[in-house]
Amino acid sequence: xxxxxxxxxxxxxxxxxxxxxxxxxxxxxxxxxxxxxxxxxxxxxxxxxxxxxxxxxxxxxxxxxxxxxxxxxxxxxxxxxxxxxxxxxxxxxxxxxxxxxxxxxxxxxxxxxxxxxxxxxxxxxxxxxxxxxxxxxxxxxxxxxxxxxxxxxxxxxxxxxxxxxxxxxxxxxxxxxxxxxxxxxxxxxxxxxxxxxxxxxxxxxxxxxxxxxxxxxxxxxxxxxxxxxxxxxxxxxxxxxxxxxxxxxxxxxxxxxxxxxxxxxxxxxxxxxxxxxxxxxxxxxxxxxxxxxxxxxxxxxxxxxxxxxxxxxxxxxxxxxxxxxxxxxxxxxxxxxxxxxxxxxxxxxxxxxxxxxxxxxxxxxxxxxxxxxxxxxxxxxxxxxxxxxxxxxxx
Amino acid sequence: xxxxxxxxxxxxxxxxxxxxxxxxxxxxxxxxxxxxxxxxxxxxxxxxxxxxxxxxxxxxxxxxxxxxxxxxxxxxxxxxxxxxxxxxxxxxxxxxxxxxxxxxxxxxxxxxxxxxxxxxxxxxxxxxxxxxxxxxxxxxxxxxxxxxxxxxxxxxxxxxxxxxxxxxxxxxxxxxxxxxxxxxxxxxxxxxxxxxxxxxxxxxxxxxxxxxxxxxxxxxxxxxxxxxxxxxxxxxxxxxxxxxxxxxxxxxxxxxxxxxxxxxxxxxxxxxxxxxxxxxxxxxxxxxxxxxxxxxxxxxxxxxxxxxxxxxxxxxxxxxxxxxxxxxxxxxxxxxxxxxxxxxxxxxxxxxxxxxxxxxxxxxxxxxxxxxxxxxxxxxxxxxxxxxxxxxxxx
Numbered sequence: 001x002x003x004x005x006x007x008x009x010x011x012x013x014x015x016x017x018x019x020x021x022x023x024x025x026x027x028x029x030x031x032x033x034x035x036x037x038x039x040x041x042x043x044x045x046x047x048x049x050x051x052x053x054x055x056x057x058x059x060x061x062x063x064x065x066x067x068x069x070x071x072x073x074x075x076x077x078x079x080x081x082x083x084x085x086x087x088x089x090x091x092x093x094x095x096x097x098x099x100x101x102x103x104x105x106x107x108x109x110x111x112x113x114x115x116x117x118x119x120x121x122x123x124x125x126x127x128x129x130x131x132x133x134x135x136x137x138x139x140x141x142x143x144x145x146x147x148x149x150x151x152x153x154x155x156x157x158x159x160x161x162x163x164x165x166x167x168x169x170x171x172x173x174x175x176x177x178x179x180x181x182x183x184x185x186x187x188x189x190x191x192x193x194x195x196x197x198x199x200x201x202x203x204x205x206x207x208x209x210x211x212x213x214x215x216x217x218x219x220x221x222x223x224x225x226x227x228x229x230x231x232x233x234x235x236x237x238x239x240x241x242x243x244x245x246x247x248x249x250x251x252x253x254x255x256x257x258x259x260x261x262x263x264x265x266x267x268x269x270x271x272x273x274x275x276x277x278x279x280x281x282x283x284x285x286x287x288x289x290x291x292x293x294x295x296x297x298x299x300x301x302x303x304x305x306x307x308x309x310x311x312x313x314x315x316x317x318x319x320x321x322x323x324x325x326x327x328x329x330x331x332x333x334x335x336x337x338x339x340x341x342x343x344x345x346x347x348x349x350x351x352x353x354x355x356x357x358x359x360x361x362x363x364x365x366x367x368x369x370x371x372x373x374x375x376x377x378x379x380x381x382x383x384x385x386x387x388x389x390x391x392x393x394x395x
Numbered sequence: 396x397x398x399x400x401x402x403x404x405x406x407x408x409x410x411x412x413x414x415x416x417x418x419x420x421x422x423x424x425x426x427x428x429x430x431x432x433x434x435x436x437x438x439x440x441x442x443x444x445x446x447x448x449x450x451x452x453x454x455x456x457x458x459x460x461x462x463x464x465x466x467x468x469x470x471x472x473x474x475x476x477x478x479x480x481x482x483x484x485x486x487x488x489x490x491x492x493x494x495x496x497x498x499x500x501x502x503x504x505x506x507x508x509x510x511x512x513x514x515x516x517x518x519x520x521x522x523x524x525x526x527x528x529x530x531x532x533x534x535x536x537x538x539x540x541x542x543x544x545x546x547x548x549x550x551x552x553x554x555x556x557x558x559x560x561x562x563x564x565x566x567x568x569x570x571x572x573x574x575x576x577x578x579x580x581x582x583x584x585x586x587x588x589x590x591x592x593x594x595x596x597x598x599x600x601x602x603x604x605x606x607x608x609x610x611x612x613x614x615x616x617x618x619x620x621x622x623x624x625x626x627x628x629x630x631x632x633x634x635x636x637x638x639x640x641x642x643x644x645x646x647x648x649x650x651x652x653x654x655x656x657x658x659x660x661x662x663x664x665x666x667x668x669x670x671x672x673x674x675x676x677x678x679x680x681x682x683x684x685x686x687x688x689x690x691x692x693x694x695x696x697x698x699x700x701x702x703x704x705x706x707x708x709x710x711x712x713x714x715x716x717x718x719x720x721x722x723x724x725x726x727x728x729x730x731x732x733x734x735x736x737x738x739x740x741x742x743x744x745x746x747x748x749x750x751x752x753x754x755x756x757x758x759x760x761x762x763x764x765x766x767x768x769x770x771x772x773x774x775x776x777x778x779x780x781x782x783x784x785x786x787x788x789x790x
Contacts, residue, residue: 024438037632041618042730043419043534044557069630088718089631092760101626101759139438143533143541143555160538162439209611216607219600222616223436231496235464236484237432323483335437364496365487 001077002176002333003030004352008168009054018056018132020161021120022049023140026333027165029261032061032078034071039140046116046142049078050123057127062119065112072103081107084119117145121152135161170330170338171352176262177376180331180354183220183259184374184385187266190214191253192388194227195270198251198395201244204229207251208240215257224265224335226254233269233368236360247273250367254360256335263335265356266386267372270393282361283369283392285318289359290371290390293327293341297355298381303345310341314359328357331374353377396472397571397728398425399747403563404449413451413527415556416515417444418535421728422560424656427456427473429466434535441511441537444473445518452522457514460507467498476502479514512540516547530556565725565733566747571657572771575726575749578615578654579769579780582661585609586648587783589622590665593646593790596639599624602646603635610652619660619730621649628664628763631755642668645762649755651730658730660751661781662767665788677756678764678787680713684754685766685785688722688736692750693776698740705736709754723752726769748772 008031012020022031025040028047036047048062060080063071065087072081089108091097097105113119124130130153136146138160149158172180193214194207204227212222228238229245233252245251249272256264269283292313296306307327314322330337331354339347341357349355358372371390375382403426407415417426420434423442431442443457455475458466460482467476484503486492492500508514519525525548531541533555544553567575588609589602599622607617623633624640628647640646644667651659664678687708691701702722709717725732726749734742736752744750753767766785770777 026438035634043421066631070632070634086720087631088720088757089629090716090756090758090761092758095760097760098626101629104630104759138538143538146538205614212611212616213608216604216611216617221607222611231493234484234496235499236461236482237465239430239465321485325481325483361485362483363485363487364499365490365492366485 002033002173004168004171004173007171008051008164011164011167012053012135015135015159015161015164016133017053017135017161017164019050019052019124019127019129020135020164021137022051022165023137024162025140027137027140030165030169030333032059033076034061034063034078035075035261036063036067037070038064038067044142046145048116048120050120052127052129060123062116062123064116068107069104072100072107074100082113082119082123083107083110084113084115086112117148121149124153124156129156131155133157133159135159135164137162137165166338169332169334171350172332172354172376176332177354179260179262180374181385183256183262183264184266185387186215186218186220186259187256187264188387189218191255191268194253195393195395198245198270198272200247200272203242203244204232204240205242211255220257220259222257223263224254224256226252228252228368231365231367234362234364234366235368236362238368245272250279250369252368252370254370254372261333263331263333264374265331265335265372266374267358267360267370268388268390268393269369269371270395272395274394275392279367280392281318285314285322286359286361286369286371287390288317289314289327290357290373293357294373294375294382294384297349297357297377299349299351299377299379301349303339303341303347303349304343307341307343307345310359319361322361327359328355330354331356349377351377351379397428397568399563399566399568402566403446403559406559406562407448407530410530410554410556410559411528412448412530412556412559414445414447414519414522414524415530415559416532417446417560418532419557420535422532422535425560425564425728427454428471429456429458429473430470430656431458431462432465433459433462439537441540443511443515445515447522447524455518457511457518459511463502464499467495467502469495477508477514477518478502478505479508479510481507512543516544519548519551524551526550528552528554530554530559532557532560561733564727564729566745567727567749567771571727572749574655574657575769576780578651578657578659579661580782581610581613581615581654582651582659583782584613586650586663589648590788590790593640593665593667595642595667598637598639599627599635600637606650615652615654617652618658619649619651621647623647623763626760626762629757629759629761630763631757633763640667645674645764647763647765649765649767656728658726658728659769660726660730660767661769662753662755662765663783663785663788664764664766665790667790669789670787674762675787676713680709680717681754681756681764681766682785683712684709684722685752685768688752689768689770689777689779692744692752692772694744694746694772694774696744698734698736698742698744699738702736702738702740705754714756717756722754723750725749726751744772746772746774
């Protein structure tokens with residue numbers, strides 16, 4: 001199971017919720033294992049998971065009939081599926097279907113619950129929750145459907161609950177850690193593959209193609225591909241262009257795809273030829289900052305303290321004017337999970353958090369430098385997912 | 396410019412809007428050229444474009460400072476940028492910056508408008524629209540921000556306006572047609588690349604890797620990759636597995652990535668060895684249905700009539716029980732643009748629509764068959780984007 005049920009229930013209890021509804025793709029997958037494809041690749045398509053509070057009934061997935069084969073997948077651990085909308089799937093008479101097709105046939109046989117919000121209302125009623133306090137993840141539900149919930153269930157109280165999913169998702173389950181480790185390692189290997197084609201005359205696009213192709217070879221899918229060279233590396237979200245690499249160019253990678261829906265986000269730098277003194281000093285400074293963060297992180301340590309110490313280390317080591325709004329963040333199904341390593345954070349690190357720690361530095365007219373590692377917080381420290389070191393790759 | 400300004404203004408006029416606000420990533424890019432990366436790859440990050448009605452003032456992009464390099468891109472035709480949130484970007488003193496970096500510096504110099512909704516409220520006021528009727532695309536804005544708009548601007552009327560963007564996006568501009576053609580052709584070439592590795596013992600994943608790698612080689616990015624073989628091809632959204640191909644297997648592709656943000660969605664079939672009679676007949680039937688649709692489509696023809704004639708043609712040609720809820724849809728920045736080729740449609744085809752026409756057939760225990768072409772509606776018919784024919788590829 002992907003979901004940290006204990007933590008979700010704790011978050012629900014704190015907000016006195018009798019049930020919670022996942023509506024954005026990340027939360028739907030998280031709460032059920034259901035990968036509602038159209039919802040992931042578009043905006044607007046609706047899929048939900050209704051999870052009653054502990055001991056208050058069974059969860060249910062609300063899926064469009066057009067996605068019924070995905071809802072019938074063995075990856076989906078929620079047993080109750082409500083489907084809506086008509087969609088024709090035939091079957092050969094007198095042929096034995098396999099387990100998956102048999103499940104699809106069973107779900108098709110259930111009948112159609114109208115539209116997404118109609119199916120959700122029906123599910124709420126069938127669980128006796130019509131007068132309950134229900135949290136609804138406000139990010140994925142269409143506003144007109146939110147209105148309909150209130151109209152159809154005037155006795156119920158609906159509150160925005162995306163933050164409760166964020167709270168639950170912060171502490172990863174075993175399966176999530178496994179996928180996140182693999183996702184980070186695919187990104188790491190893909191940077192290596194891109195560096196292997198980095199030479200005088202190669203373009204940023206050549207590097208991006210090598211990067212993404214390696215990600216695909218390893219079973220991932222491309223998402224984030226900020227790859228820039230020379231002064232272009234200083235653009236925060238640099239998108240690869242046809243610019244050709246020249247001697248002396250810094251290359252900055254801020255990259256990561258998905259592996260089984262879980263995101264990667266790591267960063268490394270290379271340089272074509274020997275680095276200038278400034279470059280070597282600045283890069284060393286951001287590495288020392290990163291090391292300082294990693295050395296400090298363990299359960300109970302204040303997130304804000306790690307921020308302060310990290311920035312301070314970068315300043316002391318060689319970038320005296322270093323300024324950042326954050327030096328890392330959680331990662332999971334969403335590229336930015338909780339916590340955010342920022343000065344305003346009141347959180348502490350906890351065992352099971354998977355964290356991207358980063359010390360980017362952007363200087364227009366010079367270069368962008370960035371190292372970013374991904375790690376899991378263990379009982380007494382961290383375990384890094386990285387295969388490569390942070391050192392500047394001299395090519 | 397990507398946006399069909401004439402049509403957006405017409406849609407706004409019909410709804411008596413003084414201004415319209417894009418909030419979902421597709422509409423933000425559409426209305427300004429601004430590719431707000433974090434909004435595209437995550438749910439929640441906010442970016443907007445406020446477009447006043449014709450003659451009522453200049454549009455403005457609302458961008459997080461962390462995305463300022465993308466807002467400063469030459470692809471962005473909206474000149475007025477309001478930025479929110481702090482983000483540090485340094486600059487080397489006494490170095491001449493290039494045009495793009497100079498633009499970034501200029502935008503950074505403007506000062507910070509607080510948060511996304513604060514910046515939007517300020518932009519509305521600065522255009523004298525505080526008592527106006529304003530359409531807001533309801534898909535991308537956070538509900539709490541929608542509430543804040545109403546609180547901060549009690550004299551204004553806010554109405555949901557995602558449908559007006561859908562209406563505008565239905566008729567493509569020249570630049571959109573160019574990108575959509577290329578996107579479809581990349582998908583077509585990528586199917587060819589996948590068929591080239593299809594042989595006894597190859598896995599669905601092998602085909603998927605070949606498919607996506609070709610997409611990347613051609614400058615696209617993977618999105619949709621439903622690739623299944625044998626009876627698995629009957630699963631509507633089949634995700635490639637380690638199942639090995641065997642003689643007699645049908646392979647179904649329902650696939651397409653993005654090229655410069657524009658989607659592809661096409662479908663083809665292959666078979667390992669000679670097809671059975673049933674397979675040949677059924678596949679011919681869906682091809683004839685597709686041909687019937689393509690032959691009918693031209694400006695002024697009713698969408699519902701094309702649906703009826705297409706289904707009828709498939710039935711007559713060899714699948715007498717053929718049932719579909721739709722046989723195609725528009726495509727653009729969103730994978731499903733208007734119109735939807737369904738029996739309930741009251742629309743007619745118009746010049747400049749880019750359409751995916753499809754006749755899928757799913758039979759559990761047998762196979763999934765699907766042909767889907769992409770084309771643009773011209774003055775007197777259609778121009779297909781496809782490089783390959785629809786015939787069953789015998790391998």
